[in-house]
Amino acid sequence: MKNRLALSAIFIAxxxxxxxxxxxxxxxxFIVGIGLGAVLAGARFGFTTGWxxxxxxxDASxxxxxxxxxxIAAAFSMPLLASFPTELNAALGPPSISLLVGALVFGGAMQIADGCGSGTLYKAGLGIPLNMAILPVFALGSFLGSAHLGWWLDLGHTQPIGLVDKVGLSKALGITYLGLILVGLAAWWWSKTSGVSRSIFNKTLVIGAVLIALLAVLNLIIAGQPWGVVYGFGLWAAKIAHAGNLFDPTVNAFWSQPVNATALEQSVFLDLTSITNIGILAGALWIFSRNKTGKANKLNTxxxxxxIIAGFLLGYSSxxxxxxxxxxxxxxxxxGSIHGWIWVLMAFLGSLIGVRIRRYFGY
Incomplete structure (x- = not known):
């Protein structure tokens, strides 16, 4: 109780x-981030584990x-984007060779490292040793990936495609829900192949999903951009490298862009993604102080x-x-970004490989 009160006082301050x-x-x-971290950790809502x-x-739950x-997030986010096109931005990424390769590698690496971006954050906050160790190499990988991104994009890419802008709100929602239904049917069918009767609904995860969706929408409204994680990691490592004169951002395609150059020069407290990430760590730490859930299996060398290698690849590929x-x-x-659907397909294929590698090394 005393630990929780002390942490609450620190967070409020x-x-x-x-x-x-x-x-x-x-x-x-920061408060939204605390909520996200608390829900992710409290419900043990793992994207990686679910896959x-x-x-x-x-188990499709x-x-x-x-x-x-x-x-839920789409039901709120897309109408908001349609109503406030200049104030709010979608999470658009260009379909590209880098997307295909990055998502495939990320899907495999997250299974080995037992955590994606948000998973690494909240599990580090829970005091799980491997995820705590992965966090800095994730940041390093994210920075190096951003520094090399220009080369990867030169291999081939197209312009980002946003459904809300391309086909309008109603069709964008329709296409998105059709896609979700098809994925749901595929997951339900796959779960039936086990021959074991399981519920596809887990009460804790359902509650977690609702809360995370609403918090993600709040993030969009407050920040003017969707919830993200990995940009903050890369920025942290980039700031360290820049402070140590280890790289020149002015000659780098990614970090010389005005918005990224500004983020590199200003306080980390002004970065939208970083402050939410700090909140997620704080929220997970608060759950840990209450439940002491940071125990994990002992790992060999x-x-x-x-x-650790998987953690680095997580950062680079993301x-x-x-x-x-x-x-x-x-x-x-x-x-409404098409790149999100491409990412899911490639990352799931990577996960099929990653779970086998994970099993091989006895995790």
């Missing part, structure tokens, strides 16, 4: 600091919770090495794929 010295928006985003349970156990999250399960899948699909 930090929110007040942001409100007073930075902006009310950053303060509100792995479907693949290995034919995690995937159905994610589909519910997407359906080989498992540690493989896990930048090539323009997001992770949050930035590409949740935010991409719910705001």
């Amino acid at each position: 930090f929110a007040v600091f942001l409100f007073w010295f930075v902006s009310i928006r950053q303060s509100l985003l 792995r349970n479907l693949i290995e156990k034919r 995690g995937v159905f919770a994610q589909l519910l999250l997407l359906a 080989q498992q540690w090495v493989v896990g 930048r090539l794929a323009f997001g992770c399960n949050v930035g590409a899948m949740v935010s991409g699909i719910s705001t």
Whole structure:
């Protein structure tokens, strides 16, 4: 109880600091981040685990919770984008070679590392050793991926496609819900192949999905952009590299872009993604202080090495794929980006490989 009260006091003080010295928006985003972290950790809402349970156990409950999250988020996000096209932005990424490769690698790496971007954050907040160790190499990989992104895009890409802009609100919602229904039917069919009768609905995950969807919509309204994770990681590493004179952002295609150059120069507290990430860590830490859920299986040296390499690949590939399960899948699909659907297909194929590698190394 004392730990929770002390943490709550610290979080309140930090929110007040942001409100007073930075902006009310950053303060509100920090609070939204705390909510996201608390729900993710409290419900153990794992995007990675949901996919792995479907693949290995034919348990579709995690995937159905994610589909519910997407359906709710889209129901709010797309009308908001249609009503406020200049104030709000969709999570658009260009269909490209980098997207195909990045999503495939990310899908495999997240199964080995047992966490995507948000999963790594909240599990680090829960005190799980592997995810705590992965967080800095994830950031390094994300930075290097962003630094190399120009080369990858030169291999071939098209302009981003946003359904709301291309076909209008009604058709965008219709296409999105049709896609979600088809994925749901496929997951339901796959779950039936096990021969074991399981419910496709898990009460805890369903509640988590609803809360995460609403918090993601709040993030869109407050920030003016959809919820993301990996940009913040890459920015943290880029700031360290820049401060140490290890790279010149002015000659880099990604970091010389005005918005990224500004983010690199200004305080991290002004970055929209970073402040939400800090909130997620805080929310998960609050859950850990209450439940002490940070226990994990002891890993051998080989498992540690493989896990750390997977963490680095998570960061690198997520930048090539323009997001992770949050930035590409949740935010991409719910705001009508075609790249989100491409990401899901390739990442699931990668997960099919990743679960086998995970099993081989005995995780």
